[in-house]
Amino acid sequence: MTIPKEYDPHIIEPKWRDSWDMSMYHFNWKDNSRPQFIIDTPPPYPTGNFHIGNSLNWCYIDFVARYKRMCGFNVMFPQGWDCHGLPTEVKVEEIHGITKNEVPREEFRNMCRELTVGNIEKMRQTMLNLGFSTDWSNEFVTMEPEYYSKTQRSFRQMYDMGRLYQSEHPVNWCPRCETAIAFAEVEYDARETKLNFLHFDGLEIATTRPELLAACVAVVINPEDDRYKQHIGSTVKVPLFGHEVKVIGDEAVDPSFGTGVVMICTFGDKQDVRWWLEHGLPLRKAIDKQGLMTEIAGKYKGMTIPECKQAIIEDLKNEGYLYEQKSLDQNVGMCWRCSTPIEILSERQWFIKIPNDEIAKAANEIEWLPEYMKVRLDNWNNTMEWDWCISRQRLFATPIPVWYCKECGEAMVAKEEWMPIDPTTQQPPEACKCGCTEFEAEEDVLDTWMDSSITALHVSGWLTDHEMRLPTQLRPQGHDIIRTWAFYTILRSMAIQGKRPWDSILINGMVLGEDGHKMSKSLGNVISPEEVIKDYSADSFRQWAAIGGSPGSDVMFRWKDVVSASRFFAKMWSIYRFSMSHLEEYEHSEIDASELKVVDKWLLSNLNRLIASVTDSMEKYQFDEAFKAVRGFTWDVLADNYIELVKARLYGEDEAGKKASRYTLYVAIDALSRMLAPFAPFFAEEMFSRIGDGSVHVQAWPEVCDSLIDEDVEKSGEFIKEIASNVRRYKSEHGMALNAPLEKIEIYGSLDDLTDVLGATNSPVEMIDGEPDFEHVPVNVKPNMGMIGPKFRGQAKAIINALTEANPKKIADELATGKVVVEVDGQTIELEPECVEIEKEVVSAGRAVDVLDISGVPVVIIR
RNA sequence: GGGCCCGUGGUCUAGCCGGUUAUGACAUCGCCUUUACACGGCGGGGGUCAUGAGUUCGAAUCUCAUCGGGCCCA
Numbered sequence: 001m002t003i004p005k006e007y008d009p010h011i012i013e014p015k016w017r018d019s020w021d022m023s024m025y026h027f028n029w030k031d032n033s034r035p036q037f038i039i040d041t042p043p044p045y046p047t048g049n050f051h052i053g054n055s056l057n058w059c060y061i062d063f064v065a066r067y068k069r070m071c072g073f074n075v076m077f078p079q080g081w082d083c084h085g086l087p088t089e090v091k092v093e094e095i096h097g098i099t100k101n102e103v104p105r106e107e108f109r110n111m112c113r114e115l116t117v118g119n120i121e122k123m124r125q126t127m128l129n130l131g132f133s134t135d136w137s138n139e140f141v142t143m144e145p146e147y148y149s150k151t152q153r154s155f156r157q158m159y160d161m162g163r164l165y166q167s168e169h170p171v172n173w174c175p176r177c178e179t180a181i182a183f184a185e186v187e188y189d190a191r192e193t194k195l196n197f198l199h200f201d202g203l204e205i206a207t208t209r210p211e212l213l214a215a216c217v218a219v220v221i222n223p224e225d226d227r228y229k230q231h232i233g234s235t236v237k238v239p240l241f242g243h244e245v246k247v248i249g250d251e252a253v254d255p256s257f258g259t260g261v262v263m264i265c266t267f268g269d270k271q272d273v274r275w276w277l278e279h280g281l282p283l284r285k286a287i288d289k290q291g292l293m294t295e296i297a298g299k300y301k302g303m304t305i306p307e308c309k310q311a312i313i314e315d316l317k318n319e320g321y322l323y324e325q326k327s328l329d330q331n332v333g334m335c336w337r338c339s340t341p342i343e344i345l346s347e348r349q350w351f352i353k354i355p356n357d358e359i360a361k362a363a364n365e366i367e368w369l370p371e372y373m374k375v376r377l378d379n380w381n382n383t384m385e386w387d388w389c390i391s392r393q394r395l396f397a398t399p400i401p402v403w404y405c406k407e408c409g410e411a412m413v414a415k416e417e418w419m420p421i422d423p424t425t426q427q428p429p430e431a432c433k434c435g436c437t438e439f440e441a442e443e444d445v446l447d448t449w450m451d452s453s454i455t456a457l458h459v460s461g462w463l464t465d466h467e468m469r470l471p472t473q474l475r476p477q478g479h480d481i482i483r484t485w486a487f488y489t490i491l492r493s494m495a496i497q498g499k500r501p502w503d504s505i506l507i508n509g510m511v512l513g514e515d516g517h518k519m520s521k522s523l524g525n526v527i528s529p530e531e532v533i534k535d536y537s538a539d540s541f542r543q544w545a546a547i548g549g550s551p552g553s554d555v556m557f558r559w560k561d562v563v564s565a566s567r568f569f570a571k572m573w574s575i576y577r578f579s580m581s582h583l584e585e586y587e588h589s590e591i592d593a594s595e596l597k598v599v600d601k602w603l604l605s606n607l608n609r610l611i612a613s614v615t616d617s618m619e620k621y622q623f624d625e626a627f628k629a630v631r632g633f634t635w636d637v638l639a640d641n642y643i644e645l646v647k648a649r650l651y652g653e654d655e656a657g658k659k660a661s662r663y664t665l666y667v668a669i670d671a672l673s674r675m676l677a678p679f680a681p682f683f684a685e686e687m688f689s690r691i692g693d694g695s696v697h698v699q700a701w702p703e704v705c706d707s708l709i710d711e712d713v714e715k716s717g718e719f720i721k722e723i724a725s726n727v728r729r730y731k732s733e734h735g736m737a738l739n740a741p742l743e744k745i746e747i748y749g750s751l752d753d754l755t756d757v758l759g760a761t762n763s764p765v766e767m768i769d770g771e772p773d774f775e776h777v778p779v780n781v782k783p784n785m786g787m788i789g790p791k792f793r794g795q796a797k798a799i800i801n802a803l804t805e806a807n808p809k810k811i812a813d814e815l816a817t818g819k820v821v822v823e824v825d826g827q828t829i830e831l832e833p834e835c836v837e838i839e840k841e842v843v844s845a846g847r848a849v850d851v852l853d854i855s856g857v858p859v860v861i862i863r
Numbered sequence: 864g865g866g867c868c869c870g871u872g873g874u875c876u877a878g879c880c881g882g883u884u885a886u887g888a889c890a891u892c893g894c895c896u897u898u899a900c901a902c903g904g905c906g907g908g909g910g911u912c913a914u915g916a917g918u919u920c921g922a923a924u925c926u927c928a929u930c931g932g933g934c935c936c937a
Contacts, residue, residue: 005900270937375867376935383936479934510934547888549876553868554933558875560889563902570902578899628877628887643899651898725905732905738897785882789920796920837883 003580003690007573009537009566013682017128020685024698025069025133027076029466037073038472039065040456040502042485043080043142045087048119050126053478053511055529056555059545060508060623061476062132066678067618069133070701078138078459079127083116084397084448086177091115092396100395105424112396113143126530130538131681133697140458142451148398149420150463151451154496155401159413163353163495164390166411170266170273171389173345174335175291175305179393180349186333186342193332195258197324198316201236203228203247206258208328210316211309212265214241214297215286220262220275223249228261239321240312241298248279267344270385287343289393305343350400350444351387354491362490367504369621370552373479377490380483388488390447397445403428407436453488456501468497475502478510479552506621509554527557539680540565546627546679568631569683572672575639576687579665582650583691586662593708597649597657599756600664602717603642604708606633607668612704614675623679630675638668641721644728648759657755666691671702716751722854723747724760730852730861742861749857778812782837791835798824803836812838 027038039061044054065077092111093099100108120141127134140147158164171180197206203219216238221228232249245263252271253262264275266283275281286297293300293308300308316322333342359381368374391400399422401414412428414421423441431437454462460470470493477485486505493501513526532541543565549555593601610633617626646661673687677696688696727745731738742763750767751757757765783803789796802822803811814820815838820831852859 006902370868372867379866379936483935556875558889561875564888567902571900574900574903576899581899625877632887639899640904644897647898729905732895735894738895738904782883785921787882789882793920798920800920 003577005577007569007683007686009539009569009682012686013129013131013533013538016682016685017131020695020697022134022136024695025065025075025077025135026137027078027135028074029461031074034072034074036076036469036473037065037068038076038459038469038474039078040459040472040475040489041078041080042477042481043082043140043452043455044123045085046081046083046116046119046123047087048122050123050529052527052529052557055126055130055541056511056545056548057476057478057508058127058130058132059542060506060551060621062130062542062681063546063618063623063678064474064476064506064621065133066681066697067701069697070674070677070699072700075135076138076459077133077135078140079134079136080140080452080455080458081116081120081142082448082452083141083143084445084451086394088112088116089394089396105395108395116143129533130529130541133681138459140455142398142448143396145420147458148451150454150458151398151446152401152414152419152421153416153463154454154457154492155446155450156413156416156419158352158492158495161495163355164350165353166348166350168346168348169351169386169389170276170344170346171349172333172342173289173347174338174340174342175287175289176338176340177335177394178289180347180389180391181335181342187336187339193328195326195328196313196316196322197259197326198239198321199323200239200261200263200321203231203236203261204259204323205261205263207263207268209265209268209309210312210322211293211300211305212268212286213238213263213312214293214300215265215267215284216241216243216245216263217266217276217281217284218245218264218279219247220250220253220264221247221260222251222253222255224251225253225255225260227255240315240319246281250275250279266346269344273344274385283346285346287345289345289347291343349389350391352390352491353387354384355494356381356384358494359487359490362494362500365500366490366502369504369506373482373505373507373552376479376482377486380487388447388491390450391444392447393443394445397448398451399423400442400444400446402442403439404442405432405434405436406438406440408432408434410434411442412439449484449488452485453492454496456489456493457496462497470497470499470501472502473504475505477505477507479507480510482507507552509549509552512554512556532562536562536566537569537682539569539683542679542681543568543627546623547631548624550624551621568635569680571639572634572676572683572687575634575643576669578643579669580690582662583666583669586666588663588666588691591659591663595656596660596664597755598713598716598751598753599642599645599720600660601708601710601713602721603637603664603668605710605714605717606637607671608704608706608708611671611675611702612709615701615704618678627679630672630679634672638672641725642668645720645724645756645760648762649755652759654755674699674702719749719751719854719857720757720760723757723859726852726854726859727761727763727861744862746860746862747857748859778808778838780838781806781808781811784835784837787832787835792829795824795829799829799831808838811836 041061042057044050061077065075069075089100089112092108092115095115096111142148142151155164172186173179174181193208195206195208196210197204198210200219205219219236221231223229223232229249231247234247235244236247237244253260264272264281266276266281266285267273284296286294287305288294291305293303295301297308300311303311313322334340335342360378363374363377363381401419401421401423403412403423404410405412410432412432414423414428418429424443428439432439456472456475457470460472461468462470475486475489489501493499529541540562544557544561548558548561610629613629614626617623617629649657649661652658669687670691673684673691673696676687677684681697684696688699692699728738731740739762742761745761745763745765746768747765748768748770754765754767781803783800785800788799792799799822802824806822811820815833815836818833820833820836822829822831852861
């Protein structure tokens, strides 16, 4: 068996990637004998670039999927693509040098489709390169008819339930994109603006939005405000425009802000909407969908909002209405996509009702990891004031399956059996209730979250022949989309199936660049996973993902983590190559514990503890903890100690000893390849390929064998290890070669088996009963805080002082008689022997020797 | 303005339902070719655990305040 000296991931990784039969990762819909573990994978937006943030999240998912599969679960790790959206429309316009209105609707959609197909392919490739165990038999693409017909059917079902309705209602509107947007799509930015103070027909008001004077429908003051309360019920004339508006009272007005008088416009901000609804005020639309002033703005008609603002301020000044301006810091709501300040317009739109209690209840049934992330959802849920606006004025999206009768205007919502359907190209197969067969299509489309909020339903087999498997077991996602994707998915799952979408939600952090800032193109700190694979390897990238931070916290990308990951693989490879060279003629079979030496049992005891702790960490999704444990064991226990200790046996003539060490090595390599499999699928596969049959990825996760965990064995093993490493250090300090023989080593203790000590020190070793020919001089008294503290409470400090100040020799003598006595504040206190420990120094008595103290046992070295 | 998270050697981090000398990695310094590995081994230096107060016999750990950083929301 020839094993190359160096591990070359650029050969090994493509080899396995191209030869793996991916059907081993397929979910079995018919199998009910194994527990299911369905993952509601986030469908990424197909930008064509599977970035490092996606990759971190997918690494977490893959660790879980592979681990659960090895533990015997029927795992589904599906892959979806959330295709619809504005960024693709913008990109297509850019690529083809057109605007979307210049080509027919269908042609434009096809261009978007084509671009998306290509982008998906690029991202798939990166995912394969990273070694994810994706179940490609359960891939879904939201722009495909099979998927979006489900989006449309969910629309119909929720319409029938009365959870979905159409209405004229204020919506957030982006005048640049010319579309309604949801609150989740509004971002806030601090800006400085001017607060304008106006004479307002006998009152003084302060406003940041004088351009909306034409839309003013009332003036409001606090009813407790003695300065103004007599005005309530009267009317005032709006400056410049002259229409009369009511003066009303409302406690929400802060008398200390501005003048204490506020004008209500339809609509300047969210508060205007609240007042408008509460007081039943009229509607005056001064801004149109393009963000231009309307008819009612009179001479300002057709101006943009900033133009109008400037013109009105000029006129107010000239007419003497404006008497003061003050700077004001204000947070402006903007479109998340284009940063244009949003307006609130009243438009006919489709809405989904938000059942806050139902969502809160479902959120409580879900296990949140980390737990505090649930607070973010609760906070969001508790502050929702309007329903979810689901219609968008865009093209590349799922069509709203609705027509309006040309005769009676009645909306006809398509039946489920007609779907998928595009009302703009297809007519309903039935006449309207009024008998008319002429219809006008709904041209609006659905918010993309309408597609992606049914992923949990989709992957559970909703609307298929398969058995419905909701709830899924795990939703892995970033904390940035809790208020969108998590929120909407819970809402839809509860509405349509009356069940929570998942048992658990695992929140991952964001990836930060090496400078500690969030990765962004403008900061120039972007690293692509492909770059890391090319320079190091996919397994090294995955190892960074595992140990870079714990799930939930933001993780910094650091090249040195990748470097140290690749060093670990070099080390592991070296261990593996060494082990395999000794396992060439080895046939594995179970052997009796009595055939094993202390050092073998010590290794196996440690190995089983490792399995227990790694399993525990994996169950808690603590990947960093799990991998660090594997790494620590491999490097410190196996390589630096076990292998050094058993070399003599492996190279020696004693067949029994050789067999025991080979057995132990084999067991360790086997268990390590399995525990590495979720993290480093390529490396683990290469390891396993020479010791087992089939892929490591269809093997069982190692089980803990409790009978092998033995504290006495660990103590003896540790003792041998300590002797070997102390002797090694001794030689190093004395400038001796590490394999140079010493004249003799005397151990004044008890050990059953000296084989490995002999081997590791390459020197004659003698075990001697009784005390050595040296003097033990007590040099220090160490009080045991853990014993003294709880027992003596307030006196503990004084006792500790008395002990440390006492003559160590005296205390040691007392200890020999069984009790230690100290004087504290004139009081005599008797301490149990456990309360005190004596540090001793072994003093040489004339011989030319060196003495090592190894866990209290004197070891004498004769050079 | 409200809420959440976080401050531990030069850098990043573990510990955080209190208990002797604070974990590990990277970096740094010194020594070593040793029948797996120099991408290695052995050893060293480096920390008032953000600051201040409190609880306690005892605080990195619990409480409060202050300062600093980040995130979410209004």
